[in-house]
Structure formats: C-alpha cells, structure tokens
Amino acid sequence: MSKLRVAVIGAGGRIGSEAVRAVEAADDLELVAALRRGDSLETLTAAHADVAVELTHPDAVMENLRFCVANGIHGVVGTTGWTDERLALLDGWVAASPGTGVLIAPNFSIGAVLTMRFAQQAARFFESVEVVELHHRGKADAPSGTATRTAQLIAAARERAGLAPQQDPTTVGLEGARGADVDGVPVHAVRLHGLLAHQEVLFGDSGETLTIRHDSLHHRSFMPGILLAARKVTERPGVTFGLEHFLDLD
Numbered sequence: 001m002s003k004l005r006v007a008v009i010g011a012g013g014r015i016g017s018e019a020v021r022a023v024e025a026a027d028d029l030e031l032v033a034a035l036r037r038g039d040s041l042e043t044l045t046a047a048h049a050d051v052a053v054e055l056t057h058p059d060a061v062m063e064n065l066r067f068c069v070a071n072g073i074h075g076v077v078g079t080t081g082w083t084d085e086r087l088a089l090l091d092g093w094v095a096a097s098p099g100t101g102v103l104i105a106p107n108f109s110i111g112a113v114l115t116m117r118f119a120q121q122a123a124r125f126f127e128s129v130e131v132v133e134l135h136h137r138g139k140a141d142a143p144s145g146t147a148t149r150t151a152q153l154i155a156a157a158r159e160r161a162g163l164a165p166q167q168d169p170t171t172v173g174l175e176g177a178r179g180a181d182v183d184g185v186p187v188h189a190v191r192l193h194g195l196l197a198h199q200e201v202l203f204g205d206s207g208e209t210l211t212i213r214h215d216s217l218h219h220r221s222f223m224p225g226i227l228l229a230a231r232k233v234t235e236r237p238g239v240t241f242g243l244e245h246f247l248d249l250d
C-alpha cells in the first residue's frame with residue numbers, strides 16, 4: 001500500500017520539528033516536504049502532498065491554509081488564533097474545494113482533550129469555575145487556544161444545564177486582575193521559563209472544589225494526536241474543530 005504523503009509547515013519550530021521526526025518515524029507516512037519561514041508553498045504541490053500539518057503562527061496560518069485548500073491538500077492544524085471570522089473564511093474556502101478536509105485541534109495531546117471532556121462533564125455540578133493555563137515564555141498568544149476552547153465548552157455546558165451566569169462582586173483594582181472573560185469564564189494566563197504547556201480547570205461549590213490538571217511535559221505529547229489526525233483527515237471532508245471528533249471517547 002502506498003504511504004500517505006505528509007508535509008509539515010513550520011518545520012523549524014518547537015512543535016514543527018518534533019512533527020517532522022514523528023512523521024519520518026511512522027511506517028505508513030512519508031515526509032514529502034518540511035517548510036520553514038520563507039519557503040514557497042508551491043513546494044507542497046510540487047511534492048504532491050496529500051496532507052499538510054500546519055504548525056506556524058496565527059499571523060501565517062490563514063495564508064497557508066488558503067493555499068492548501070485551494071490545491072486540494074488536506075490540513076491538520078495546530079496553530080492557534082481561531083476566531084469565528086477566521087473559521088467562516090476557512091469554511092468558505094473548503095466549500096469551494098469539495099472533498100478537502102481540515103482538522104483544527106486546539107490541542108493534540110490526548111490528556112488535554114480528556115481534560116476538556118471532563119471539564120464539560122463537571123461544569124453543570126459547580127457554582128463557579130475558572131481556567132488557569134501555564135506556558136513557556138515563547139508562546140505566541142494568550143490565552144492559549146486550549147484554555148479558550150475549554151472555557152467555551154464549559155460555558156456551553158452551563159448554559160445547557162440552565163446554570164445562572166457566574167456573579168463576580170469583586171472590585172477590580174488593577175485591570176486584568178481577574179483574568180480574561182471567555183463566555184463568562186475567567187481565564188488566567190501564566191508565562192514562565194521552564195514550563196511547556198499546562199492547564200488547570202478549577203471548579204468550586206459549597207464546601208468543595210474540584211481541580212482538573214493536565215501537563216504536557218514534552219512536545220512528544222502532541223505527536224500521537226497529530227499522526228492520528230493526518231491519517232484520518234483525508235476521510236473527513238469539511239472543517240472539523242477539535243481532535244475529539246476523530247477519537248472514540250465514549
């Protein structure tokens with residue numbers, strides 16, 4: 001059987017370089033291109049890539065995806081910075097390229113995907129909830145894509161359960177002291193040398209708290225998710241948001 005032809009865009013980066021090694025090590029995948037900043041996207045078509053793994057920067061991801069989708073190259077996207085406007089744009093491109101699939105995963109690590117799922121399950125049982133994400137100093141953006149997604153999923157679960165919005169009677173003496181408001185869920189971002197990617201979801205109610213914590217200690221933690229997505233995205237036309245849709249979690 002012929003191997004799936006995979007390219008990595010952002011191959012010189014922290015996660016991109018790990019992805020290059022992971023694709024090279026996979027028996028059923030062939031690394032056909034490894035693009036760094038400044039490399040031409042035409043390399044992807046010249047290399048007949050089936051799938052492009054996009055791991056660059058929020059400023060670069062849209063142009064890269066526009067090119068891939070227009071050329072029928074499936075996308076596996078880890079780059080952050082997703083907004084409703086960006087998703088609508090991508091939806092339009094994909095609609096014009098039938099059969100092409102794009103998976104956007106706020107987090108490729110299985111533990112982080114489970115954290116989001118567990119947080120969704122817990123959300124309706126607790127009066128209050130806050131998210132703390134902690135990352136390395138080189139991170140491009142704040143809050144993390146994972147924290148934003150986690151907060152959105154929690155907020156939706158609370159709303160479905162008919163929970164009242166969280167009240168915060170605190171007087172804020174300094175702007176930012178209570179974090180960012182993501183759909184009513186406070187999200188706090190820590191940037192610390194020595195860390196990689198970590199998240200705590202803190203739930204509280206009368207006389208008890210529940211903390212769900214996940215730690216990515218090495219970029220290897222994202223590789224099984226990336227490889228799985230590369231293998232499955234070719235069978236999933238359209239835009240999919242979240243690796244959980246490619247996993248059997250139930």
Ligand SMILES: NC(=O)C1=CN([C@@H]2O[C@H](COP(=O)(O)OP(=O)(O)OC[C@H]3O[C@@H](n4cnc5c(N)ncnc54)[C@H](OP(=O)(O)O)[C@@H]3O)[C@@H](O)[C@H]2O)C=CC1
Nearest residue numbers: 010012013014015036037056060078079080105106107108
């Ligand atoms: N979904 C997930 O599970 C994960 C997502 N991420 C996300 O992935 C993205 C990258 O993270 P990280 O690896 O830490 O960042 P890095 O800065 O280490 O790597 C990004 C790389 O992309 C390169 N680059 C920038 N623009 C382009 C372009 N147009 N074409 C090709 N290469 C380009 C950069 O080049 P240069 O160095 O010259 O700027 C850099 O080498 C971030 O958005 C991050 O949040 C990270 C980890 C896990």
Ligand SMILES: O=C(O)C1=N[C@H](C(=O)O)C[C@H](O)C1
Nearest residue numbers: 080106107139144145146197
């Ligand atoms: O920049 C990172 O490092 C990470 N980015 C993603 C995010 O913003 O959620 C995933 C993971 O947290 C690592």
